[in-house]
Amino acid sequence: MKFFVDTADVDAIAELNDLGMVDGVTTNPSIIAKSGRNILEVTKEICDMVEGPVSAEVVATDADEMISEGRKLVEIADNIAVKVPLTWDGLKACKVLSGEGNMVNVTLCFSANQALLAAKAGATFISPFIGRLDDINLDGLELIEDIRTVYDNYGFETQILAASIRSANHMSECAKIGADVATAPPNVIKAMANHVLTDKGLAAFLEDAKKADIKIV
Numbered sequence: 001m002k003f004f005v006d007t008a009d010v011d012a013i014a015e016l017n018d019l020g021m022v023d024g025v026t027t028n029p030s031i032i033a034k035s036g037r038n039i040l041e042v043t044k045e046i047c048d049m050v051e052g053p054v055s056a057e058v059v060a061t062d063a064d065e066m067i068s069e070g071r072k073l074v075e076i077a078d079n080i081a082v083k084v085p086l087t088w089d090g091l092k093a094c095k096v097l098s099g100e101g102n103m104v105n106v107t108l109c110f111s112a113n114q115a116l117l118a119a120k121a122g123a124t125f126i127s128p129f130i131g132r133l134d135d136i137n138l139d140g141l142e143l144i145e146d147i148r149t150v151y152d153n154y155g156f157e158t159q160i161l162a163a164s165i166r167s168a169n170h171m172s173e174c175a176k177i178g179a180d181v182a183t184a185p186p187n188v189i190k191a192m193a194n195h196v197l198t199d200k201g202l203a204a205f206l207e208d209a210k211k212a213d214i215k216i217v
């Protein structure tokens with residue numbers, strides 16, 4: 001499973017990128033607003049840092065305007081994936097932009113039917129939102145399973161990009177289901193390293209090392 005980082009915090013991206021943990025980056029208008037930076041400038045900086053796809057989202061709602069925004073976004077760098085919402089206009093924009101050879105990430109997906117339409121429209125990525133379904137007492141992971149089944153039934157090449165990930169548990173569950181990509185905030189990716197038994201075991205080892213006066217350098 002590829003790891004995308006769901007942030008526009010360039011320092012956080014750089015730290016994870018140095019460890020080889022970054023296969024791509026996703027942003028959305030809320031993430032860009034949180035960065036306090038100009039969308040074109042911060043997206044260019046991220047694209048220069050990361051080899052994989054960097055999703056940048058349109059803010060128009062009309063298909064023609066989304067297409068214009070998408071064409072402007074792909075001028076930033078070769079690794080831009082234009083993010084469009086899963087609306088009828090978004091699907092039209094997806095069809096045109098992907099037909100022009102661009103990567104397109106169709107976002108705000110909450111059903112297998114929506115994912116099916118995005119694949120038919122030529123999406124490179126479909127972004128089902130796990131956490132926001134969980135927030136309303138629906139099962140976000142079940143949606144990932146359903147889309148995996150639908151895509152595998154027909155050999156669709158659209159990659160399932162599990163989004164709105166809120167916990168390390170979401171990451172391992174997505175990997176078990178077979179999501180192609182999971183995008184998560186940096187703190188969630190770092191939390192994957194945590195285990196209470198690791199902490200407990202390390203504390204015992206350090207105590208024994210101290211008692212035995214073990215020194216290596």
Ligand code: E4P
Pocket residue numbers: 006026027028107127129131132163164165183
């Ligand atoms: C990424 O593509 C999505 O925009 C993001 O994962 C949404 O996450 P949230 O539901 O935590 O805002």
